[in-house]
Amino acid sequence: MDDFIAARSQMALSLGFHIVFSCIGMVMPFFMAISHFYWLKTKDPVYKNITKAWSKGVAIFFATGAVSGTVLSFELGLLWPKFMEHAGPIFGMPFSLEGTAFFIEAIALGFFLYGWEKFNPWFHWFTGVIVGISGIVSGILVVAANSWMNSPAGFDYVNGQYLNIDPIKAMFNAAWFEQALHMSIAAFAATGFAVAGVHALMIIRKKNAKFHYMAFRIAIVFAAVAAILQPLSGDISAKSVAKRQPAKLAAMEADFKTERSVPLIIGGIPDTKTKKVNYAIKIPGLLSFMTYDDFNAEVTGLDRIPVKDQPPVAIVHYAFQIMVGLGMLMLGLSLLYFFALIKKKKWFKANWFLKLFVAAIPLGFIALEAGWTVTEVGRQPWIIQGVMRTADAVTPMPGIHYSFYLFTAVYLSLSLVVIFMLYRQIKMVPKMYDTEIADPIS
Amino acid sequence: MMLYVVIVYLWVALLLYLLLGGADFGAGIIELFTSEDNKAKARKLMYEAIGPIWEANHMWLIIAIVILFVGFPGIYATMSIHLHIPLVIMLLGIIARGTAFAFRNYDAVHDNMQKVYNKIFVYSSFITPLFLGVIAGSAVSGQIDIHANTFLSAYIYSWFNWFSITIGFFTVALCGYVAAIYLIGEANDPAEKKRFVRKAWQMNIAAVVAGALVFIAAIDDGIPLVQWVFGNPVGIIAVAAATISLVILWYFIIRGRSKSLRLLAGLQITMILLTTTYKHYPNIVVLKNGGYLSLIENKGADKAIEALGWALLIGSVFILPALVYLIYSFQKRDKSTD
Numbered sequence: 007m008d009d010f011i012a013a014r015s016q017m018a019l020s021l022g023f024h025i026v027f028s029c030i031g032m033v034m035p036f037f038m039a040i041s042h043f044y045w046l047k048t049k050d051p052v053y054k055n056i057t058k059a060w061s062k063g064v065a066i067f068f069a070t071g072a073v074s075g076t077v078l079s080f081e082l083g084l085l086w087p088k089f090m091e092h093a094g095p096i097f098g099m100p101f102s103l104e105g106t107a108f109f110i111e112a113i114a115l116g117f118f119l120y121g122w123e124k125f126n127p128w129f130h131w132f133t134g135v136i137v138g139i140s141g142i143v144s145g146i147l148v149v150a151a152n153s154w155m156n157s158p159a160g161f162d163y164v165n166g167q168y169l170n171i172d173p174i175k176a177m178f179n180a181a182w183f184e185q186a187l188h189m190s191i192a193a194f195a196a197t198g199f200a201v202a203g204v205h206a207l208m209i210i211r212k213k214n215a216k217f218h219y220m221a222f223r224i225a226i227v228f229a230a231v232a233a234i235l236q237p238l239s240g241d242i243s244a245k246s247v248a249k250r251q252p253a254k255l256a257a258m259e260a261d262f263k264t265e266r267s268v269p270l271i272i273g274g275i276p277d278t279k280t281k282k283v284n285y286a287i288k289i290p291g292l293l294s295f296m297t298y299d300d301f302n303a304e305v306t307g308l309d310r311i312p313v314k315d316q317p318p319v320a321i322v323h324y325a326f327q328i329m330v331g332l333g334m335l336m337l338g339l340s341l342l343y344f345f346a347l348i349k350k351k352k353w354f355k356a357n358w359f360l361k362l363f364v365a366a367i368p369l370g371f372i373a374l375e376a377g378w379t380v381t382e383v384g385r386q387p388w389i390i391q392g393v394m395r396t397a398d399a400v401t402p403m404p405g406i407h408y409s410f411y412l413f414t415a416v417y418l419s420l421s422l423v424v425i426f427m428l429y430r431q432i433k434m435v436p437k438m439y440d441t442e443i444a445d446p447i448s
Numbered sequence: 449m450m451l452y453v454v455i456v457y458l459w460v461a462l463l464l465y466l467l468l469g470g471a472d473f474g475a476g477i478i479e480l481f482t483s484e485d486n487k488a489k490a491r492k493l494m495y496e497a498i499g500p501i502w503e504a505n506h507m508w509l510i511i512a513i514v515i516l517f518v519g520f521p522g523i524y525a526t527m528s529i530h531l532h533i534p535l536v537i538m539l540l541g542i543i544a545r546g547t548a549f550a551f552r553n554y555d556a557v558h559d560n561m562q563k564v565y566n567k568i569f570v571y572s573s574f575i576t577p578l579f580l581g582v583i584a585g586s587a588v589s590g591q592i593d594i595h596a597n598t599f600l601s602a603y604i605y606s607w608f609n610w611f612s613i614t615i616g617f618f619t620v621a622l623c624g625y626v627a628a629i630y631l632i633g634e635a636n637d638p639a640e641k642k643r644f645v646r647k648a649w650q651m652n653i654a655a656v657v658a659g660a661l662v663f664i665a666a667i668d669d670g671i672p673l674v675q676w677v678f679g680n681p682v683g684i685i686a687v688a689a690a691t692i693s694l695v696i697l698w699y700f701i702i703r704g705r706s707k708s709l710r711l712l713a714g715l716q717i718t719m720i721l722l723t724t725t726y727k728h729y730p731n732i733v734v735l736k737n738g739g740y741l742s743l744i745e746n747k748g749a750d751k752a753i754e755a756l757g758w759a760l761l762i763g764s765v766f767i768l769p770a771l772v773y774l775i776y777s778f779q780k781r782d783k784s785t786d
């Protein structure tokens with residue numbers, strides 16, 4: 007494996023790992039706050055148990071998210087020193103603010119985890135809310151840094167020099183809002199479906215049905231609302247990509263030819279040699295409409311982009327199809343949930359209904375990883391769109407593939423241990439939080 | 449002006465990492481050198497003492513890194529390239545330690561897996577500060593060669609030298625020392641207190657021995673350490689203060705004044721960091737050809753420094769009261785359960 011590919015793979019691996027943990031760390035505190043709120047209001051101990059059980063999980067995820075994030079802040083330099091040397095001062099603003107947000111999150115988590123029965127209950131509740139809010143703020147800030155790579159702003163690039171640096175303008179670049187919005191919603195959708203699915207599974211197995219049913223209800227509402235908003239926000243993102251990164255959009259849609267009234271391509275296998283997409287479903291004019299609100303608009307295809315500036319088409323296209331496909335699936339499930347809630351309450355007891363949600367456990371996270379693949383691979387060969395090439399940013403140190411293997415092994419074993427720990431956590435629920443098994447739906 | 453604010457924050461972040469993070473690493477180091485039958489007790493105490501502020505501790509390191517890459521990107525890039533290997537080892541240590549800590553405290557089932565987590569925890573508590581010290585030592589060891597053309601001279605000799613390695617061990621000993629002092633105050637019964645006093649002794653001796661080795665290695669590697677430390681009044685005063693405080697320290701230990709003890713040990717560490725950085729300032733990286741990377745000459749764009757400075761100042765307004773209240777709340781609880 008050559009060093010450049012190894013560096014890219016290591017970066018992708020570390021980010022792909024971190025994102026799972028950080029999303030959970032960002033969203034779970036809100037679930038906890040809701041059930042904690044119910045506990046304080048109703049004094050139903052099941053809510054307290056749910057809050058406690060979840061907070062154990064969050065502590066595990068938080069610690070793993072924090073160490074993988076710490077690793078990332080070093081990796082940016084270890085793998086892309088030339089990039090950081092120039093980009094650091096420009097896109098560093100969100101990172102320095104993020105430091106504050108992380109800090110507050112960590113402090114609030116200290117209060118929350120260790121503060122049971124030690125503080126005024128509402129103060130204690132409030133520290134949990136702070137954990138969630140500062141988590142979301144950090145997520146938004148770090149995505150603002152990433153969006154700067156997609157839509158560089160806040161400096162003038164003259165003869166290879168970065169002049170007139172303005173970190174505030176860099177932070178509020180053209181893509182930050184769309185990306186931050188889409189990412190935050192994705193975090194709720196992905197985490198919500200995963201958590202709801204796990205509890206659905208336990209209901210099917212008839213273990214502490216009341217506990218799991220109440221937990222399911224909290225998680226699924228977040229998930230369903232987010233999944234309904236997600237395609238809307240995705241549409242805003244796609245329009246923004248069309249403006250700032252036509253090459254990325256062309257790769258997402260495997261759109262080889264610039265023309266008017268471009269169809270939306272669903273699925274299919276793009277062939278870069280013949281410049282055709284085989285076996286795809288084409289909806290006439292829809293891509294033109296989706297990007298420019300006009301069925302007749304012209305959309306830039308890959309033929310307008312020099313070959314040396316084109317991203318890998320197949321990967322970006324497949325990743326985009328996976329994200330959108332799963333997004334639609336999650337949308338469907340969410341609508342079904344609300345239908346059941348209003349019309350068919352008895353479905354909540356039906357195994358087939360619960361099994362749908364069990365099957366949905368990984369969907370959000372797969373979509374999330376796919377979405378990042380679209381964003382990051384779609385930006386290639388640039389590390390800073392139109393300014394610096396990824397190949398020019400990589401560290402001169404040879405032998406990066408060893409480091410890649412090492413980190414792969416580490417992350418792989420960590421993932422296994424975390425899964426193992428969660429399994430044990432869930433298995434212990436009946437022992438630790440035993441309550442009578444009443445009819446869950448009443 | 450903002451430049452100096454930023455530099456002060458960088459220094460303070462390093463100091464606090466050494467003190468608070470150091471106590472945290474040190475707890476693991478002490479556990480490594482604790483006999484089997486006392487381990488469980490020591491572990492419980494450490495968890496109670498360090499748990500609540502644990503997440504906040506390693507934020508200091510992240511803040512230092514962010515300050516480096518936003519404010520001094522050239523220095524960050526050079527260190528990232530030439531100290532790649534020790535940095536990776538330190539990172540592996542951080543991963544192993546952080547996760548092992550979380551796992552052993554939050555695993556729902558307490559069985560043999562605990563032994564595995566403990567092993568990982570104690571060894572990584574040793575490795576991480578060791579390499580942290582190696583990295584700090586390498587920055588000033590004058591072995592970083594930006595024109596190197598072989599793998600060994602560019603990526604290995606930059607850090608693999610006696611000076612850097614002895615600094616690594618010195619850092620480990622300091623962490624153990626800080627932790628022992630801290631835990632004396634946390635211990636619940638006299639026997640336990642006694643154990644930590646003994647540990648503090650041992651770590652103190654280890655630090656003095658490692659410190660002496662650092663000086664020997666410096667002479668051997670041609671590093672003018674003696675002149676850096678003793679060549680200026682601030683250095684001499686700081687060393688004198690550290691030495692005197694050592695004497696007072698043992699008096700406090702005997703008298704059982706754990707609060708004053710902590711303050712004093714903190715002062716010692718501050719003095720050690722001050723002496724080693726004062727003469728150097730602002731050249732935090734010494735290169736092979738005799739060149740320097742200076743905080744002043746290698747600063748990033750003015751607007752970036754300005755924004756960073758404000759972010760740090762405003763951030764502190766939120767963070768410091770909350771952090772102080774966190775530490776205060778859990779201290780108070782300790783006292784009330786005494």
Ligand code: HDD
Nearest residue numbers: 185189192237240241243244330333370373374377378381
């Ligand atoms: C639960 C996860 C999830 C789901 C269901 C979707 N997305 Fe997404 N998408 C993401 C998770 C995600 C992401 C991982 O969060 C990305 C990566 C970067 C970003 O800002 O969000 C992303 C990026 C991303 C981009 C690229 C943005 C950029 O490069 O700046 C576009 C155009 C879309 N999405 C569009 C959609 C559409 C039309 C969807 C319709 C259903 C959709 N996404 C569902």
Ligand code: HEM
Nearest residue numbers: 027028031032067068071072075076078079108141145148
């Ligand atoms: C879209 C991408 C990212 C998101 C949404 C995100 C979000 C988060 C969140 C919410 C946390 C808090 C920990 C938790 O709750 O589990 C976290 C931790 C962290 N992240 Fe990320 N992150 C992203 C990418 C990055 C990148 C690229 C870096 C580094 C350059 C980074 C650095 C960190 C650091 C240093 C921490 C630890 C902070 C702590 O101790 O609390 N993150 N991240």
Ligand code: HEM
Nearest residue numbers: 014017018021022025148151152378379382383388389396
């Ligand atoms: C957390 C979610 C993220 C994921 C899953 C992700 C994924 C990826 C992937 C797949 C690549 C490899 C692209 C390729 O080589 O073809 C990559 C590269 C990279 N990403 Fe991201 N990314 C995320 C967020 C971020 C953020 C927030 C930043 C910085 C602020 C960032 C900075 C980089 C850099 C510097 C590279 C290497 C250079 C490049 O390939 O362009 N990423 N990431």
